[in-house]
Amino acid sequence: MNLTYIKDSFEQLKAKEPDSLVAKLRLEGFRAFDEAGLPTKRTEDWKYTPISGLFDNPCYLAGDTPQVSLELKTIDAIRLPGYQAANELVFVNGMFSPLLSTIRSPKNQLTVLPLESAAKGIYKDLVKEHLGQSSTYIPDGVHALNTSFIREGIFIHIAQEQQLDHPVYIYHIADARQRPILSQPRSLIIVEQNANVQLVETYHTLGASDNFTNQVMEIVTHKDARLAYYKIQQDAANASQVSTTHIRQVGRSYVRAITVTLNGGIIRNNMNIIMEASGNEAHLYGLYVLNGHTHADNHTLVDNLAPNCLSNELYKGILNDHATGVFNGKIMVRPDAQKTNAYQTNKNILLSDDATINTKPQLEIFANDVKCSHGCTIGQLDENALFYLTARGIPKADATALLLQAFALDILDQIEPEPLRLYVTQLLTEHLTNPRK
Amino acid sequence: MLSITNIHASIEGKQILKGISLNIRPGEVHAIMGPNGSGKSTLASVLAGKEDYEVTKGSVTFLGKDLLQMLPEDRAHEGLFLAFQYPVEIPGVSTTNFIKAALNEKRKYLGQEPLDAVAFMKVMKEKMAMLQIDQTLLSRSINEGFSGGEKKRNEIFQMAILDPRLTILDEMDSGLDIDALRVVAHGINQLRTKDNALLIITHYQRLLEYITPDFVHVLYNGNVVRSGTKELALELEQRGYDFIKEEAGLAETL
Numbered sequence: 001m002n003l004t005y006i007k008d009s010f011e012q013l014k015a016k017e018p019d020s021l022v023a024k025l026r027l028e029g030f031r032a033f034d035e036a037g038l039p040t041k042r043t044e045d046w047k048y049t050p051i052s053g054l055f056d057n058p059c060y061l062a063g064d065t066p067q068v069s070l071e072l073k074t075i076d077a078i079r080l081p082g083y084q085a086a087n088e089l090v091f092v093n094g095m096f097s098p099l100l101s102t103i104r105s106p107k108n109q110l111t112v113l114p115l116e117s118a119a120k121g122i123y124k125d126l127v128k129e130h131l132g133q134s135s136t137y138i139p140d141g142v143h144a145l146n147t148s149f150i151r152e153g154i155f156i157h158i159a160q161e162q163q164l165d166h167p168v169y170i171y172h173i174a175d176a177r178q179r180p181i182l183s184q185p186r187s188l189i190i191v192e193q194n195a196n197v198q199l200v201e202t203y204h205t206l207g208a209s210d211n212f213t214n215q216v217m218e219i220v221t222h223k224d225a226r227l228a229y230y231k232i233q234q235d236a237a238n239a240s241q242v243s244t245t246h247i248r249q250v251g252r253s254y255v256r257a258i259t260v261t262l263n264g265g266i267i268r269n270n271m272n273i274i275m276e277a278s279g280n281e282a283h284l285y286g287l288y289v290l291n292g293h294t295h296a297d298n299h300t301l302v303d304n305l306a307p308n309c310l311s312n313e314l315y316k317g318i319l320n321d322h323a324t325g326v327f328n329g330k331i332m333v334r335p336d337a338q339k340t341n342a343y344q345t346n347k348n349i350l351l352s353d354d355a356t357i358n359t360k361p362q363l364e365i366f367a368n369d370v371k372c373s374h375g376c377t378i379g380q381l382d383e384n385a386l387f388y389l390t391a392r393g394i395p396k397a398d399a400t401a402l403l404l405q406a407f408a409l410d411i412l413d414q415i416e417p418e419p420l421r422l423y424v425t426q427l428l429t430e431h432l433t434n435p436r437k
Numbered sequence: 438m439l440s441i442t443n444i445h446a447s448i449e450g451k452q453i454l455k456g457i458s459l460n461i462r463p464g465e466v467h468a469i470m471g472p473n474g475s476g477k478s479t480l481a482s483v484l485a486g487k488e489d490y491e492v493t494k495g496s497v498t499f500l501g502k503d504l505l506q507m508l509p510e511d512r513a514h515e516g517l518f519l520a521f522q523y524p525v526e527i528p529g530v531s532t533t534n535f536i537k538a539a540l541n542e543k544r545k546y547l548g549q550e551p552l553d554a555v556a557f558m559k560v561m562k563e564k565m566a567m568l569q570i571d572q573t574l575l576s577r578s579i580n581e582g583f584s585g586g587e588k589k590r591n592e593i594f595q596m597a598i599l600d601p602r603l604t605i606l607d608e609m610d611s612g613l614d615i616d617a618l619r620v621v622a623h624g625i626n627q628l629r630t631k632d633n634a635l636l637i638i639t640h641y642q643r644l645l646e647y648i649t650p651d652f653v654h655v656l657y658n659g660n661v662v663r664s665g666t667k668e669l670a671l672e673l674e675q676r677g678y679d680f681i682k683e684e685a686g687l688a689e690t691l
Contacts, residue, residue, distance in 0.1 A: 385527050390509040
């Protein structure tokens with residue numbers, strides 16, 4: 001079985017620079033993985049998302065796959081609009097590829113290093129302080145598995161007082177043309193004081209074998225930093241993923257995170273915002289438009305540890321065919337977090353009798369002077385609006401697409417860079433008007 | 438132009454229309470009046486093709502074609518227009534884009550080239566002036582936050598752009614003050630031609646003071662119980678619907 005392969009692979013990796021910081025983290029990770037095992041349906045946080053089945057079939061870690069030679073034109077095909085002015089970072093099968101990556105920002109603004117190198121050089125204290133903090137929040141075996149295999153990860157540092165003109169695009173490519181792949185990208189991103197950055201992540205699986213991406217990204221924002229984070233999930237049906245984005249706002253900073261999920265197999269997003277300093281602000285948006293058998297699970301956490309923080313969260317879903325959506329929005333307000341403002345909304349449209357949505361707000365409040373609200377709706381397309389449009393001569397299929405796009409609009413409007421917004425709008429239009437490719 | 442023969446329709450098993458027949462020729466204005474619940478709006482919905490209603494018996498021919506076999510969008514393309522009693526608010530869809538799409542769908546259906554932005558704007562501008570509609574209203578989402586009068590004016594504006602052969606006005610005067618009613622009625626009158634027809638569905642006689650009908654039909658309990666000229670509307674205004682109900686009740690017991 002696959003677990004044996006994972007254990008064997010870890011034993012081999014363990015021997016590599018055993019005294020290094022990363023090796024020690026790996027070891028802790030593997031112990032945690034061994035102890036926790038893979039989550040099952042009885043694990044509360046994984047109740048609606050069956051993940052263990054993904055480990056039943058064989059799949060291979062990047063280190064064990066033959067050296068991949070990707071042609072540049074493969075990357076051309078998945079480049080995001082505006083790439084000419086972007087820093088483009090490429091992961092292949094979960095490993096950072098400096099060769100395929102392009103840095104366009106000047107050195108005094110942006111540093112990009114392989115994670116293991118960063119852990120040894122001038123950034124070693126930063127890496128030591130911040131890498132692996134997400135483990136305390138996510139004790140499950142999937143997260144631990146990523147930590148067990150930290151390898152060719154990436155370290156991104158945005159220097160103090162630097163407003164990055166060039167956004168950072170991260171392309172995750174999995175080459176599943178020869179055999180099934182287990183990709184485990186790992187990254188640590190530090191946004192220093194009064195720095196400003198836009199991050200965009202996208203995923204692309206080549207070939208017909210399965211790809212399971214198990215990603216962990218840790219981001220730290222310091223005082224007066226601004227982070228805009230976009231995740232665009234438009235991958236093949238044979239591509240599943242668990243994707244953790246763990247953002248710690250250690251100084252009073254501003255974060256906007258937008259997750260758009262259109263295509264894939266089983267997808268689980270953990271979006272954690274840890275408000276560690278007073279006066280933090282975070283806006284989380286999500287749009288999942290699913291058809292076929294796609295399963296998308298958005299788990300969000302906003303943990304208010306400090307007072308005077310504001311968080312606002314809006315996730316919207318459209319579910320067709322046999323698709324399944326899960327939304328679990330947790331807001332924690334710790335005893336010290338007085339004057340917290342935390343809002344959360346989840347709205348869903350079900351288009352098919354066979355589609356499913358499980359939605360759960362989860363508020364745990366231990367302070368007494370706070371404003372928190374949550375709400376969720378599940379409905380169908382507005383028949384009266386549909387009739388109004390068709391009675392004016394808009395064909396039913398077009399009218400449906402128009403109404404669904406209108407439903408998605410307040411999320412799409414949150415995508416600030418215009419080329420990216422138009423790109424995602426176009427993806428959505430195609431997704432709504434053509435059935436699964 | 439429109440020929441309704443013995444139409445029966447029901448919703449969720451409940452019979453609403455019970456054998457209506459009606460003939461409308463080009464250039465004519467027909468008014469359908471009746472008390473609440475008599476089936477007036479159901480008739481409008483059935484003609485426009487709302488799915489909720491099931492036609493159990495009868496036929497409707499529109500410009501020589503079987504209307505009931507057509508999709509709602511094709512009915513629109515053939516020249517049928519329903520001005521809604523309650524125009525729907527659709528946040529996120531711009532009014533201008535919607536009207537342009539509707540017009541170009543019709544042109545496509547008729548085998549015409551779609552209008553480009555410039556040509557479309559020209560048509561828009563012309564009709565906007567006629568109905569005293571402001572540009573800002575049209576750049577907003579469909580009917581979102583519109584006043585009652587703005588919604589109805591928007592309906593007639595769409596009618597002006599789409600240039601239908603037969604327009605059904607469903608309770609056009611509801612929610613309108615007297616000034617708004619005058620503007621809307623004036624717009625409708627300007628759009629009248631000898632080739633087009635109007636079917637006015639209304640509870641009150643008020644609108645008919647501005648748009649003079651050639652024929653008035655009284656609907657009660659799913660059927661036309663009385664037809665006449667515009668004087669019938671005045672009679673209803675004076676006497677109320679009770680005498681109609683009594684007559685109909687009498688007829689049923691006989």
